Amino acid sequence: MAQESSLNGHRNEDQVVLFPVVPLLECPHLEQVEPVPEQGLNVHEARCANCNSANEPWCCLNCYTVTCSRHVNGHAINHFEQTLHCMTLSFSDLSVWCYACNAYIHNPILIPAKDAAHRSKFGIPHPEVELQRDG
Numbered sequence: 001m002a003q004e005s006s007l008n009g010h011r012n013e014d015q016v017v018l019f020p021v022v023p024l025l026e027c028p029h030l031e032q033v034e035p036v037p038e039q040g041l042n043v044h045e046a047r048c049a050n051c052n053s054a055n056e057p058w059c060c061l062n063c064y065t066v067t068c069s070r071h072v073n074g075h076a077i078n079h080f081e082q083t084l085h086c087m088t089l090s091f092s093d094l095s096v097w098c099y100a101c102n103a104y105i106h107n108p109i110l111i112p113a114k115d116a117a118h119r120s121k122f123g124i125p126h127p128e129v130e131l132q133r134d135g
């Protein structure tokens with residue numbers, strides 16, 4: 001009796017992580033991004049500098065001021081309008097938005113800031129830090 005021992009459990013667990021919106025890989029404002037402050041980023045105690053809201057904080061990647069999203073009191077947009085600092089990091093989902101380009105941006109320049117926020121939020125390095133170690 002021949003035994004069928006072929007494993008048909010062909011598992012497909014490679015899940016492609018899709019961005020909700022396809023981000024741009026470049027934007028002229030990446031030059032604005034300043035190094036992360038020495039003390040790092042504190043996602044848990046982030047509050048809007050204008051209204052003290054802890055909801056949906058965004059962190060300016062030029063001066064590291066934390067402001068609230070357009071769904072709260074819109075102080076992140078105010079910050080952009082007043083300072084022209086357009087690159088901002090969401091402490092909610094660690095995405096980077098450029099107000100000048102009106103787009104999400106995904107670029108290696110942004111990884112140190114994402115990493116600092118990721119360490120604060122989850123206690124471990126951002127996954128993309130590992131991918132960068134090849135150079």
Ligand SMILES: [Zn+2]
Nearest residue numbers: 048051068075
């Ligand atoms: Zn606010």
Ligand SMILES: [Zn+2]
Nearest residue numbers: 060062063085
């Ligand atoms: Zn700023």
Ligand SMILES: [Zn+2]
Nearest residue numbers: 027029098101
């Ligand atoms: Zn831009």
